[in-house]
Amino acid sequence: MSTETPTVATRAVAARGRPRRTQLSEGARAERRLGWLLCAPAVIVMIAVTAYPVGYAIYLSLQRYNLELPTAIKFVGLSNYGAVLASSYWWHALEVTVIITIFSVAISLVLGMLLALLMHRTLFGRGTVRTAALIPYGIVTVAAAYGWQYAWTPGQGYLSAAFNYSAPLTSEVKAIAVIIVAEIWKTTPFIGLLLLAGLSLVPDDLQRAAKVDGATAWQRFMRITLPLMKPAILVALLFRTLDSFRIFDNIYILTGGNNGTGSVSILGYDNLFNALNLGIGSAISILIFIGVAIIAVVFIKGFGTAAPGTDLRKR
Amino acid sequence: MAAVTTTARQKAGWTTANLVVIALALIPVLWLVSLSFKTPTAVVDPSFLPKQWTWSNYFGSTGILRTSQFIRPLINSIGIGLIATLIAVVLASMAAYAIARLQFPGKGVLIGMALLIAMFPQISLVTPMFSIERAIGLFNTWPGLIIPYVAFGLPLGIYTLSAFFREIPWELEKAAKVDGATPFQAFTKVIAPLAAPGMVTTAILVFLFCWNEFLFAISLTSTIASRTAPASIAYFSGSSQFTVPTGPIAAAAVVITIPIIIFVVFFQRRIVAGLTSGAVKG
Numbered sequence: 001m002s003t004e005t006p007t008v009a010t011r012a013v014a015a016r017g018r019p020r021r022t023q024l025s026e027g028a029r030a031e032r033r034l035g036w037l038l039c040a041p042a043v044i045v046m047i048a049v050t051a052y053p054v055g056y057a058i059y060l061s062l063q064r065y066n067l068e069l070p071t072a073i074k075f076v077g078l079s080n081y082g083a084v085l086a087s088s089y090w091w092h093a094l095e096v097t098v099i100i101t102i103f104s105v106a107i108s109l110v111l112g113m114l115l116a117l118l119m120h121r122t123l124f125g126r127g128t129v130r131t132a133a134l135i136p137y138g139i140v141t142v143a144a145a146y147g148w149q150y151a152w153t154p155g156q157g158y159l160s161a162a163f164n165y166s167a168p169l170t171s172e173v174k175a176i177a178v179i180i181v182a183e184i185w186k187t188t189p190f191i192g193l194l195l196l197a198g199l200s201l202v203p204d205d206l207q208r209a210a211k212v213d214g215a216t217a218w219q220r221f222m223r224i225t226l227p228l229m230k231p232a233i234l235v236a237l238l239f240r241t242l243d244s245f246r247i248f249d250n251i252y253i254l255t256g257g258n259n260g261t262g263s264v265s266i267l268g269y270d271n272l273f274n275a276l277n278l279g280i281g282s283a284i285s286i287l288i289f290i291g292v293a294i295i296a297v298v299f300i301k302g303f304g305t306a307a308p309g310t311d312l313r314k315r
Numbered sequence: 316m317a318a319v320t321t322t323a324r325q326k327a328g329w330t331t332a333n334l335v336v337i338a339l340a341l342i343p344v345l346w347l348v349s350l351s352f353k354t355p356t357a358v359v360d361p362s363f364l365p366k367q368w369t370w371s372n373y374f375g376s377t378g379i380l381r382t383s384q385f386i387r388p389l390i391n392s393i394g395i396g397l398i399a400t401l402i403a404v405v406l407a408s409m410a411a412y413a414i415a416r417l418q419f420p421g422k423g424v425l426i427g428m429a430l431l432i433a434m435f436p437q438i439s440l441v442t443p444m445f446s447i448e449r450a451i452g453l454f455n456t457w458p459g460l461i462i463p464y465v466a467f468g469l470p471l472g473i474y475t476l477s478a479f480f481r482e483i484p485w486e487l488e489k490a491a492k493v494d495g496a497t498p499f500q501a502f503t504k505v506i507a508p509l510a511a512p513g514m515v516t517t518a519i520l521v522f523l524f525c526w527n528e529f530l531f532a533i534s535l536t537s538t539i540a541s542r543t544a545p546a547s548i549a550y551f552s553g554s555s556q557f558t559v560p561t562g563p564i565a566a567a568a569v570v571i572t573i574p575i576i577i578f579v580v581f582f583q584r585r586i587v588a589g590l591t592s593g594a595v596k597g
Binding site: 036043054118135190194196269289 | 341344419435441445499572
């Protein structure tokens with residue numbers, strides 16, 4: 001669904017790029033064949049692992065299919081979707097997911113921008129800052145999540161001790177805040193590095209000219225840097241929003257989804273491995289897939305985000 | 316004189332900001348390290364540093380490096396990560412070469428497909444993959460994890476590598492063809508060596524993804540025969556039902572963080588170049 005835009009556009013541009021190729025020479029035909037041959041293995045693996053299982057998930061989602069009741073498997077149409085959409089668990093999980101996504105993406109975008117500006121402007125220890133920033137990006141989410149969990153455990157953690165021996169992970173709102181902090185810590189470096197790349201595309205001349213004309217640093221940032229960085233910001237936003245919407249690891253370790261902190265991915269997982277309900281679990285999977293597709297379409301169509309790989313079309 | 320003081324003050328400002336960033340990035344990691352060196356009785360001690368340092372969480376009788384419950388998953392993680400990375404980089408190199416260098420219809424479809432998979436919610440695959448892998452005997456095996464890891468490593472690899480491949484000078488390939496090389500020879504003899512740095516970068520990014528992956532790792536495995544290290548930590552159990560093995564969990568978390576730190580310290584530039592090449596360019 002979400003690929004339609006880049007695909008169609010790519011074709012159009014590719015066609016425009018080489019208008020004179022009406023008859024294929026022997027060489028062009030060989031090139032074509034080689035192109036397909038080289039892409040085939042990647043395409044086969046990607047289809048085998050995604051398209052086929054998604055098709056199967058759609059099929060499963062239309063069945064009453066509980067692993068504990070293997071004899072009761074039956075085609076039930078859309079009633080699994082009805083059950084999910086009528087359930088307060090789904091809407092609560094969706095609400096939690098959306099809240100985590102909005103807060104973690106918005107805050108890490110602002111902090112990531114500050115980090116990018118710092119890495120761009122600083123003259124001292126740039127390499128050290130970059131290396132340090134890459135550690136949260138690279139660290140195994142689960143490992144970091146255990147660190148956060150123990151840090152917030154009363155009597156055990158330094159953060160809990162610093163905040164009056166509080167136990168935030170046992171209350172819904174505070175636990176969600178802890179999850180958001182853990183997400184921000186992990187993802188800000190990624191945004192910072194993407195924005196740093198965007199920042200390096202802003203010409204210094206323009207900044208200097210504006211400075212000569214008397215623009216303040218804030219004005220230069222708002223009027224020059226931000227508009228020129230819009231494409232980079234949108235790509236970073238798209239990636240992070242989709243990633244955040246799929247949040248699983250941090251919640252699984254930090255709260256296990258207890259106290260109403262479960263995301264939609266946690267809900268889907270629980271329906272499969274705790275309730276052993278493949279039918280309902282698949283319906284949730286498909287609904288999450290639709291959610292992701294909507295986000296992607298809104299970003300690409302609505303905000304005009306250049307899909308990653310846009311640069312491929314220019315050649 | 317005024318200029319000098321401003322510069323000095325600016326320098327101090329930037330240095331402070333740098334130090335803040337470094338501290339924020341490292342404190343949660345140092346906390347894990349500190350936890351892993353605390354004695355089992357010190358789990359009720361909320362101070363940041365251990366009062367008494369011990370290696371027992373690593374090498375003690377219940378230490379993680381002396382139990383197959385962690386060693387085996389660690390081997391699984393390394394093996395599955397390396398094999399998946401190798402396959403993904405080889406397949407992605409082929410596809411990226413075609414995208415960067417050749418004209419053929421369907422290129423846009425491929426790019427779109429890679430984009431779709433990069434955005435794919437993994438949870439949507441977990442239910443059907445669980446079912447399919449159980450039916451065909453891949454559940455709880457290395458290939459059962461390698462296959463999805465390759466599939467999700469491929470989009471990353473294709474984007475990063477095609478960006479790198481486009482930086483390679485065309486003329487060399489043409490020269491090779493003039494000298495009588497076939498397109499395939501031009502690929503293996505001329506372009507591949509030039510592309511090696513990009514391939515190393517891509518391999519690091521794909522390996523980091525496999526090393527980090529958790530959802531498939533807990534869903535598509537059931538024993539330490541194929542469970543990876545991050546998943547195994549979630550299954551650590553204490554000496555009784557009521558004790559949480561904080562020390563061993565922290566030690567295991569530190570062990571799986573060590574390779575990341577090594578990658579980040581030695582390949583910082585490559586990782587940054589790889590991360591940004593595929594995603595942001597104009």
